[in-house]
Amino acid sequence: MSVTKTHYAFMPDGTEVHLFTITNNNEISAGIITKGATLNSFTCPDKNGVMGDIIMGFDSIDNHITSGTYTGQVIGQYANRLCGGRFKVGDTEYQVTQNEKGKTCLHGGAEYSSAVWKAIIIDDNAVELTYHSPDGKEGFPGNVDVTVVYRLTDRNELEINYKAVSDKDTIINLTNHAYFNLGTPAAGDVLDHELQLFCDYFTPTDADSIPTGEIRSVKGTAFDFTETKKIGRDIAADDEQLIMCRGYDHNFCVNGEAGKLRLVAKVTDEKSGRKLEVMSDLPGVQLYTGNFIDGSETGKDGVVLQQHYGFCLETQYYPDTPNQPSFPQCTFKAGEVFKSTTIFKV
């Protein structure tokens, strides 16, 4: 087990960005850069023992700064969408950034993901990143202190622990927005990856990707991943929800009790022989199949990133939760600690 810290790049304002690389005793490694607390690489062997990086992302700071994909970044203060960028905490109504179509708030704007986080090595297999979000940034209430720990174990689990506490009542929904491609992006799209989701329900949306409030059974629909199937099998089905989003871009309700760590998803890629398991204690997960990636950006090793070259499993509270009283809520009182764990196991 080891963790190294190296220079990665400088931000345009001169702030230094570092790269932390955690390597376990199986030679599997995770690279984290301090800009956006970004999971920049996750390197593991294929069925022939050939190492490959399963994170779709970038190898230059310029791309990390300009890309709108949020790849690998820690997203806050509210991951996913808020209708009209508006919500209430108690009797106080807040208007936050409307960074999507001038209407909705997506991923809390660019605050957490564009910040350069402070980081220290806390163990021979773990890095702790911290960020202070000032009261009112992007419109969100509260001075929020956020801590994210990435830990890579010898069981090949990359564990991400999130902790946040605010000095005012506020909403908090944190996730990691990594795009995975188990064959590595150089091998093309992920439509042949086999996916199982431990989710019997999902939350359909309107045309702005805001949940309608319905909790719909996946049974008999293209959204049914309860039995393993290829990501691409039903992606082009004649289903209004899929057509609207050009593929999967939906929140699934994770079976079992939120607050307890449980299996969310299993993914395998027969071609490379790599697999991924996702566990989380959060109530939901966004399956996003890279629908809006359009060949306009070049990723690591000169690979032009095309539609479906990566999939995301963003563990989360459901989108627009503060405006949907029937969803599990994510309003935290001043001083109350938000705590959550997600594990990506290869």
Ligand code: BGC
């Ligand atoms: C959203 C997509 C969006 C992507 C990149 C996902 O979480 O649901 O609609 O395009 O993030 O911002």
